[in-house]
Amino acid sequence: MASASPSARSAAAPDATAATRPRNRRQLIVGAAGRVFSERGYHAASMEEVAAGVGITAAALYRHFPNKYALFAECADVMVDGLVAALDEVPPGAALADVLTAVTRITVAHRASGGVYRWEARYLSREDRRRLAAKFDRLAGRVDEAVQREHPRDDERLRTLAALGAIGSITMHHTSIAQRRLEELLLASALRVAASGPAGAPAGSRTVVDLPAQPVPRTRRAEILAASVPLFARDGFASVTNGQIAEAVGLTPSALYRHYPGKTDILAAACLQAAALLAQGVERSLREVTGPHDAVVALAATYVAYSFEYTELNSVAEAELAGLPTGHRRPLVLAQREHIAVWEQQLRLARPELDPRQARVLVHAGFGVVVEAGRRLRWLDTPGHRESVTALVVSALGV
Structure with missing residues (x-):
């Protein structure tokens, strides 16, 4: 067969190129x-x-x-x-x-x-x-x-946004699970949240939460950390300068390096502090529980209390973790996994039909409820708000 003429080849070339370039x-x-x-x-x-x-x-x-x-x-x-x-x-x-x-x-x-x-x-x-x-x-x-x-119910969209938070939680973790089962779990969780009763914790499940107090800054290093967290929460870690941090504690920018090697180390210290406060709160909340149902309610109440009391610290730890270098991030990821493992164990004891992956999906759904409900309530820390959000979390978990 004769080869195509140059003009024919040039005419065909755009089609070949287009074939390699997706329209989308x-x-x-x-x-x-x-x-x-x-x-x-x-x-x-x-x-x-x-x-x-x-x-x-x-x-x-x-x-x-x-x-x-x-x-x-x-x-x-x-x-x-x-x-x-x-x-x-x-x-x-x-x-x-x-x-x-x-x-x-x-x-x-x-x-x-x-x-x-x-x-x-x-x-x-x-x-x-x-x-x-x-x-x-x-x-x-x-x-x-x-x-x-x-x-x-006149709740100013609280249940609606909490239900959307349960569904949206899937974007914040990597638990691998079959898509159909995943959609079923999230839908059921959101429907329970939307149908949950009047504000207030379920009957007989109100839990007094004994959170550890945030350390009082008694050293210059601790003062730098305490001053940095509100700045990171308000403007984002990347937007905050060493000059802003130094000004907040009355230092020159160069003086910061005597206490922290760099701004990233301040962020890592904030994330570690958040993880430690939450871990201590969980340990205290589980000391006197009498069964898995009470344990799940105690975990929910503790996480809600922690999120309302340490809103800035928690938001920094959640939002900025991904930006930390691997060496700084590793201990924080391990702390997160340990925290999730506690929830997973107690939830599976309360709901034996769940496998580990299903339990993890629901635990994260509960966290999503706290984020969106807390935002709706502008993180105004009152006993009523804590009880309302705890009840929504327990509904999301199906306990």
């Missing part, structure tokens, strides 16, 4: 970026990492997005846009289970990148945050209509 490349980029931002945090992530995740060069990536912020802003929108679109397909007046099924399906589909919304969205501009919040408000309003229709 922008979507692939956003998906890869969401995973990188969720795993590494906004500031630690790089465009080169994102490009490598898609199998393209950084130069090719910049043809789609002019800079990292533009890519990040689109990532922050993806899950909320998907959730709103999914709910638009659910008929008005549909059962709550159908509404939450749509939410669960999209959230699980975006599991790898969904963490961007929970912690990293604070790095968005004020205008972009406002726009994203308006979308989420529309989503929450649609879910709340179904919640109030089936379980009417």
